[in-house]
Amino acid sequence: MEKYLEFKNVKKSFPGVMALKGVSFRADAGRVMALLGENGAGKSTLLKVMSGDLQPEEGEIIISGESKKFASPRDAIDTGISVIYQERQSVPELSVMENVFSGDLPLTKLGFIDKKKMREETQKIIDKFDLPIHPSDKVGMLSVAHQQMVEIMKSYRRNSEIIAFDEPTSSLADHEVVKLFELIRELKKEGKIILYVSHRMAEIFEICDDIVVFKDGAHVKDFDAHSVKEDELISAMVGRDIGDVFSTLSRNTKFGDVLLEAKGMGSSKIHNISFQLRAGEVIGFAGLVGAGRTETVRALFGADKLTEGEIYLEGKKVIFKSPADAIREGIAFCPEDRKAQGLILHSTVRENISVPVLKKIRGGSVFLNRAEEKKLADTAVEKYSIKTPTIEKKCVELSGGNQQKVILGRWTSEKMPVKVLILDEPTKGIDVGTKAEIYQTICNFAKEGIGIIFISSELPEVLGISDRLYVMREGHITGCLDRNEATEESILTLAMSDTDNQNGGEGK
Numbered sequence: 001m002e003k004y005l006e007f008k009n010v011k012k013s014f015p016g017v018m019a020l021k022g023v024s025f026r027a028d029a030g031r032v033m034a035l036l037g038e039n040g041a042g043k044s045t046l047l048k049v050m051s052g053d054l055q056p057e058e059g060e061i062i063i064s065g066e067s068k069k070f071a072s073p074r075d076a077i078d079t080g081i082s083v084i085y086q087e088r089q090s091v092p093e094l095s096v097m098e099n100v101f102s103g104d105l106p107l108t109k110l111g112f113i114d115k116k117k118m119r120e121e122t123q124k125i126i127d128k129f130d131l132p133i134h135p136s137d138k139v140g141m142l143s144v145a146h147q148q149m150v151e152i153m154k155s156y157r158r159n160s161e162i163i164a165f166d167e168p169t170s171s172l173a174d175h176e177v178v179k180l181f182e183l184i185r186e187l188k189k190e191g192k193i194i195l196y197v198s199h200r201m202a203e204i205f206e207i208c209d210d211i212v213v214f215k216d217g218a219h220v221k222d223f224d225a226h227s228v229k230e231d232e233l234i235s236a237m238v239g240r241d242i243g244d245v246f247s248t249l250s251r252n253t254k255f256g257d258v259l260l261e262a263k264g265m266g267s268s269k270i271h272n273i274s275f276q277l278r279a280g281e282v283i284g285f286a287g288l289v290g291a292g293r294t295e296t297v298r299a300l301f302g303a304d305k306l307t308e309g310e311i312y313l314e315g316k317k318v319i320f321k322s323p324a325d326a327i328r329e330g331i332a333f334c335p336e337d338r339k340a341q342g343l344i345l346h347s348t349v350r351e352n353i354s355v356p357v358l359k360k361i362r363g364g365s366v367f368l369n370r371a372e373e374k375k376l377a378d379t380a381v382e383k384y385s386i387k388t389p390t391i392e393k394k395c396v397e398l399s400g401g402n403q404q405k406v407i408l409g410r411w412t413s414e415k416m417p418v419k420v421l422i423l424d425e426p427t428k429g430i431d432v433g434t435k436a437e438i439y440q441t442i443c444n445f446a447k448e449g450i451g452i453i454f455i456s457s458e459l460p461e462v463l464g465i466s467d468r469l470y471v472m473r474e475g476h477i478t479g480c481l482d483r484n485e486a487t488e489e490s491i492l493t494l495a496m497s498d499t500d501n502q503n504g505g506e507g508k
């Protein structure tokens with residue numbers, strides 16, 4: 001019998017928003033189907049309906065001709081559906097094989113857990129996909145990428161026919177993405193039905209066969225991934241042509257004096273880091289994941305202890321014992337991991353945006369100036385097009401990309417004079433249209449004289465936005481490139497080479 005997955009008129013609403021407005025489409029076996037759409041378009045909601053996490057108000061899910069209803073996630077799993085998210089799902093305290101068999105432990109005739117069988121079967125899957133994992137590794141000790149592999153092994157062991165990925169690469173290094181794609185190709189060869197959600201266009205073109213585009217909870221268009229052009233996809237998603245994002249940016253062209261300087265800075269993970277940032281300048285930090293970019297800005301921000309070197313702000317030596325010291329001096333930091341480090345998920349959009357300026361809004365009074373707080377949140381919602389019915393919505397209920405925008409929204413306030421803005425992977429999980437708006441907002445900050453430090457693993461992005469680029473490898477700066485001399489090749493050479501190259505660029 002022909003295998004397929006079909007959604008028919010699936011509807012799902014939340015208070016104040018219709019997340020799915022009657023979605024219908026079909027995905028076939030042995031193919032990878034991309035779900036594409038702006039932040040809040042309904043992609044994750046559809047996957048949650050499919051995995052039994054959410055109950056639709058209307059509509060059907062049909063698998064190979066049979067209409068299915070999932071009362072619980074367990075139901076969906078038993079029907080052969082697995083969804084792999086970017087966040088960790090495995091149990092960190094358990095071993096790889098215990099996770100792979102979780103909910104379904106094999107027993108011996110005497111009723112003991114059959115460890116031998118677990119180990120053997122797990123090893124078989126490891127060998128099949130050629131994974132750098134051991135059955136008895138503790139999952140909590142594995143990297144994010146390897147934990148994700150455990151999830152995939154789990155779905156493979158259960159013999160899931162339908163495997164969906166929701167932004168699986170957002171925390172992976174390039175070589176880890178290569179491995180993930182090998183796995184997906186293998187699953188495809190076995191005739192699985194695969195759904196793939198990502199905002200990264202290059203990935204869609206590389207791994208997907210079919211594309212469905214979502215807009216505001218509706219399925220608007222289908223494309224053949226092998227023949228469609230990127231700008232066709234973008235205009236289907238955003239409903240307009242956004243052109244070449246970087247060439248149309250209105251950039252700052254005049255830089256001021258050196259605002260921030262690091263001299264021989266080091267922490268437990270980085271060594272001898274020296275760089276300069278001028279007022280109104282955007283400097284980028286490029287490098288492979290694990291090169292020490294986040295550690296560099298953490299050390300700068302007082303989040304990690306400096307073991308060597310000095311930091312100068314406006315020519316004056318500063319010592320930040322904690323992030324609070326850095327914030328007081330006008331350094332703002334948007335961290336990479338929005339859930340762990342940034343966002344208070346169960347608080348509202350309004351509360352999350354006003355966090356850094358609470359003291360200022362109070363102005364010494366014990367009462368909060370509600371009107372002021374509301375104005376701040378409204379401005380941020382507009383500036384970053386945060387998609388939320390009201391500022392009173394809890395952040396946990398926003399789509400992934402919109403949560404990221406709330407973090408950025410914290411740094412819009414006039415109440416908080418920011419001198420240096422540090423952005424660590426600020427566009428992770430953000431759709432193309434909003435990305436363009438965020439780049440312009442960053443350039444506008446620069447025009448006001450703010451110095452920007454921008455970290456990104458996406459080369460075209462860090463190339464497009466930065467006035468100067470520092471490249472890191474293994475905890476060191478291996479070179480500095482000026483905007484006009486930097487190319488993807490020159491960055492990659494510095495990111496991977498053994499030899500230091502400190503020439504080029506003004507800031508050393």
Ligand SMILES: Nc1ncnc2c1ncn2[C@@H]1O[C@H](COP(=O)(O)OP(=O)(O)OP(=O)(O)O)[C@@H](O)[C@H]1O
Nearest residue numbers: 014019039040041042043044045397398399400401
């Ligand atoms: N648990 C929830 N409670 C209330 N509203 C929700 C909840 N989950 C999602 N929504 C809303 O449903 C809409 C669709 O969200 P969804 O997470 O499906 O978007 P998405 O396409 O995955 O976006 P992104 O690319 O940003 O991850 C959004 O407006 C979101 O705020």
Ligand SMILES: [Mg+2]
Nearest residue numbers: 043044399400
């Ligand atoms: Mg999502």
